[in-house]
Amino acid sequence: xxxxxxxxxxxxxxxxxxxxxxxxxxxxxxxxxxxxxxxxxxxxxxxxxxxxxxxxxxxxxxxxxxxxxxxxxxxxxxxxxxxxxxxxxxxxxxxxxxxxxxxxxxxxxxxxxxxxxxxxxxxxxxxxxxxxxxxxxxxxxxxxxxxxxxxxxxxxxxxxxxxxxxxxxxxxxxxxxxxxxxxxxxxxxxxxxxxxxxxxxxxxxxxxxxxxxxxxxxxxxxxxxxxxxxxxxxxxxxxxxxxxxxxxxxxxxxxxxxxxxxxxxxxxxxxxxxxxxxxxxxxxxxxxxxxxxxxxxxxxxxxxxxxxxxxxxxxxxxxxxxxxxxxxxxxxxxxxxxxxxxxxxxxxxxxxxxxxxxxxxxxxxxxxxxxxxxxxxxxxxxxxxxxxxxxxxxxxxxxxxxxxxxxxxxxxxxxxxxxxxxxxxxxxxxxxxxxxxxxxxxxxxxxxxxxxxxxxxxxxxxxxxxxxxxxxxxxxxxxxxxxxxxxxxxxxxxxxxxxxxxxxxxxxxxxxxxxxxxxxxxxxxxxxxxxxxxxxxxxxxxxxxxxxxxxxxxxxxxxxxxxxxxxxxxxxxxxxxxxxxxxxxxxxxxxxxx
Ligand SMILES: O=c1ccn([C@@H]2O[C@H](COP(=O)(O)O)[C@@H](O)[C@H]2O)c(=O)[nH]1
Numbered sequence: 001x002x003x004x005x006x007x008x009x010x011x012x013x014x015x016x017x018x019x020x021x022x023x024x025x026x027x028x029x030x031x032x033x034x035x036x037x038x039x040x041x042x043x044x045x046x047x048x049x050x051x052x053x054x055x056x057x058x059x060x061x062x063x064x065x066x067x068x069x070x071x072x073x074x075x076x077x078x079x080x081x082x083x084x085x086x087x088x089x090x091x092x093x094x095x096x097x098x099x100x101x102x103x104x105x106x107x108x109x110x111x112x113x114x115x116x117x118x119x120x121x122x123x124x125x126x127x128x129x130x131x132x133x134x135x136x137x138x139x140x141x142x143x144x145x146x147x148x149x150x151x152x153x154x155x156x157x158x159x160x161x162x163x164x165x166x167x168x169x170x171x172x173x174x175x176x177x178x179x180x181x182x183x184x185x186x187x188x189x190x191x192x193x194x195x196x197x198x199x200x201x202x203x204x205x206x207x208x209x210x211x212x213x214x215x216x217x218x219x220x221x222x223x224x225x226x227x228x229x230x231x232x233x234x235x236x237x238x239x240x241x242x243x244x245x246x247x248x249x250x251x252x253x254x255x256x257x258x259x260x261x262x263x264x265x266x267x268x269x270x271x272x273x274x275x276x277x278x279x280x281x282x283x284x285x286x287x288x289x290x291x292x293x294x295x296x297x298x299x300x301x302x303x304x305x306x307x308x309x310x311x312x313x314x315x316x317x318x319x320x321x322x323x324x325x326x327x328x329x330x331x332x333x334x335x336x337x338x339x340x341x342x343x344x345x346x347x348x349x350x351x352x353x354x355x356x357x358x359x360x361x362x363x364x365x366x367x368x369x370x371x372x373x374x375x376x377x378x379x380x381x382x383x384x385x386x387x388x389x390x391x392x393x394x395x396x397x398x399x400x401x402x403x404x405x406x407x408x409x410x411x412x413x414x415x416x417x418x419x420x421x422x423x424x425x426x427x428x429x430x431x432x433x434x435x436x437x438x439x440x441x442x443x444x445x446x447x448x449x450x451x452x453x454x455x456x457x458x459x460x461x462x463x464x465x466x467x468x469x470x471x472x473x474x475x476x477x478x479x480x481x482x483x484x485x486x487x488x489x490x491x492x493x494x495x496x497x498x499x500x501x502x503x504x505x506x507x508x509x510x511x512x513x514x515x516x517x518x519x520x521x522x523x524x525x526x527x528x529x530x531x532x533x534x535x536x537x538x539x540x541x542x543x544x545x546x547x548x549x550x551x552x553x554x555x556x557x558x559x560x561x562x563x564x565x566x567x568x569x570x571x572x573x574x575x576x577x578x579x580x581x582x583x584x585x586x587x588x589x590x591x592x593x594x
Contacts, residue, residue, distance in 0.1 A: 001051055001307055001330070013507050014312045018299040020278030021168050022074045022213070025064060027057075028248030029269040030079070031086025031117060031399070031417075049490050049506075050272040052305040054103055055330030057274070059323040061108065063314035074165040077108060080248040081115030081178070081219035084124050086270075086399055086417045088342040088410035089333070091579070095123050099336050101131045106329060111161065113141050113176030115219035115249060122185035133157045141176025141217060144196040146189040153189065160205045170212045170284045173205060177218035179226055179249055183446055193226035197233040206237050212284050214243040222247035222256045222264035231258050242282055242296060246275070251449065253302040253504070255497035263298050268493070270400075276301040276505075302495060303505045342410035346583055347590030353402040355395075356513040366402060366415075367395060367520045375522025377589075378581040379422060379541055381571050388530065389424070389539040390433055391522040392440070394546050396448035397578060405594050407586050416578040420543035424571040425550065425563070427537040432557050436540070439553035440519035445546065447518035519546070541571045543578075 052060075061077055068075035083104060084090060090100045118128045129147050133140045133156065142157035161174045180192045196202060206214070214234055220226045227245050234243055245256075245264035253273055256264040267275025281295035303309055311321045322330075337343065351364065358364035361371070375391045400414040440447060492508030495501070526535070542550050547565045554563040 001053055001056060014309055014505050015301065015502070017276055017301055017313055018278055018280075019067075019071060019073060020280030020297070020299065021282055021284075022076065022165065022170055023064075023068060023278040024244070024246065024265075024276070025061065025075065025077045026080065026246050026265060026267045026275035026277065027078075027271065027273075028080040028219070028246070028267050028275075029082040029115065029251055030271045031082055031084065031090070031269075048306065049492055050270070050305045052271075052307055052310060053330055053333055054107075054271075055322075055326040055328070055333060056307050056310055057271075057305070057326075058107065058329050059321055059326030060274070060310045060314060062323045062325065063316060063321075065108075067314070068167065072167050074167045074170065076110045076165070076215070078217055078246060079107075079109055079112045080217050080246055080267075081113050082117045082248065083115075084117040084128070085120075086117070086414065088340060088413040089337060091413040091417050092340045092342065092409070095127060096121070097124060097127060101127065103329065103333070104132065105135050106325065109136060109139060111139050111141055111174055111176070111215070111217055112136060113217050113219060114145070114156070114178065116178065116181045116183065119145075119178075119181065119184035119188050119190070122187045125185050125188050129156060141174060143175045143177050143202070144191040144193060145178055146191075148187050148189075156188065159201055162205075162208070162211075168284050170282070171210055172213050172215050173208065173211045174215040174217065175202075175205075175230070177216065177220055177226060177230065179218070179220040179224060193220075193229050197230060202233075206234050211238075211241060213279075213282065214238075214241060215246070216243065217246045219248045221250040222254055222266045227264060228258075231262060235259075235262075240293065242279065242293060244277070244279065244298075246277075253493050253495040253497070255300045255499050255503060257498040261293060261296060263300075263498075265300050268302060271305050273493075274303040274305055276303055300497075300499060300503055301505050302493065302503050304492065309505060337410070340409075342408060344409040345406055345592060345594070346409060346412065347407050347586035347592055348594035349402050349404050349407050349586075350590060352404050355398055355401055356516050357401065357511070359514045360516045365514075365516075366398060367516055370398070371520050371522045373589075374582065374585050375520075376524035378585050379522065379524065379572070381424075381541075384424070384426070384539055384571070386525055387539045388526045388535050389524050389541050390436070391422075391524060392436070392519050392540065392542040392546065392550070393578065394445075394447040394519050394543065395516050396446065397543065397545070399449065407590065409583070412579050412583045412586075416582050418543075418545065419577050419579075420545040421574060422541055422571040422576065423544045423547055423568040424542070425540040425554070425568055428540050428554070430534045430536060430538050432554065433538055433540055435557045436550070436553050437517070437519065437521055439556060440549070441517060443518070443549060443553070445518070445549045447546065447549075448516075539571075544568070 065075055084097055090097050093099055119125050126149055138158045138161055140157040141161055143159045145156035146153045147156045164171050177193055178190055181190045184190050216230055243262040247264055247266040251269035253268045254266040265275050265277045267273045277300045280297045283293045311317055353364060353366040353369055355366050361368040379391045397418050398416055402415060490508055491511055493504055494508050494510040495503045497503055547568050551563040551565050555561055
């Protein structure tokens, strides 16, 4: 746990892990390891429920490996990508991720793959390839991605890995997939799953009969068409061999049963969740006394990332839990965080703001606060600051709630990590501009996090869609309330998945989520009576990240092809990213008396 993090609260209840002949420990979308693997490597400092840091995780892995050895069963440790971006330890270094990659290399991963966040930026993709793929060698899997760093295209990482487990001798064939992503840097190439499974190496790979278990790790929602296509391709050849999927990207806890010998696990996001999956009764051909696949049993758990839970599952206490390597990692994280000045106080948040735990629009909703206060005040150009403007940002650019109290340099990256620039379209007819919001809401674009980049038609037929019109208060349909929440003291995930409601290791008060738009709009420099007497033309200011969609919207609204991203010019200075504007706003308006 990091020095500035809080201890987890009491009142949690844990279930015991069920061990099988083969077991998996899964993290995904950890951009933040503090608590979180999307880069919250120092743990969620203001959310005690998720306050374990990466050092604590190393200790957990080490103890569970020892237990596996004692039991004579296998433990596979894996990560399904999006380790890049989203907290200071990643974003404040030059090049970004310099320290994070080094820390990750201390995690004894058996298999790993990458997410979209490793591919948005060309330098990030290159460094991932040079420093992570080469380090993990054959364990790093990327079945549908190529990279060009030398002038020639080459596979980003190993396409297929066949290996035999140490304890039980299971013969595993593993693949690593990214969803059908299209916003990757030009030095990389992402093939669709549909095309990849037709390639000869894949077809040959799955035809090999020397296999007890297929393991597909993917930065892919587990209900996606991509996983379904891979499942069907393997099932055509092997009607009976177990297939285990591990997914990610949509940031939820979820478990899917594909058939009686195939399931898929998704283990949440941001190092809030460590996923556990075990398979018992599975047959290894080399081990004649092992069970037969007809009695195969799969068990899954979503473990909250905190030391109390970790200690419970390892049979350790506060003094016996830490391994020397884990402790050293915790110390080094603190040292590097200090070196980057990440705990520097910028200002004090006057209240809690959430992305979706409070109704939008509303006084506790972060998007409302951005629309009403931050965007109109901070998104300003010396040349055109007097011109009335709509300011659009995509909601996916905001990644974390803001908690009452200290807002540090690190918080700015947790909340708004991306380096998008503000660009603008000049003198657009007001009568056209007012239709853009509706366009954004209907558009399938990269506007929000979670599932947005999988087009709606990619969703599995029959998967439940939430009707946000008829249900203003949402409890995620896959994370609905548990019946036994009278024991609960902590708000968090209460997951309902294909196996029922007993997946969460800790019983929570269900987390409620309200619907939010895909794009929010701040209005600035308008005269007081602008709604009854609007100006003829205004400026549109927006992130370059959504520029293509703004042009598409203007073309659709006007029924022309007059608009193109080439017409959009910078609005502010290069360094005026949302992260920088947020820091400036907090320093100027929030005070420092927390
Ligand atoms: O430069 C960027 C890159 C991404 N985004 C937003 O992030 C999501 C994808 O994040 P996941 O964690 O993979 O869900 C994307 O849809 C955008 O909403 C961004 O705003 N700027």
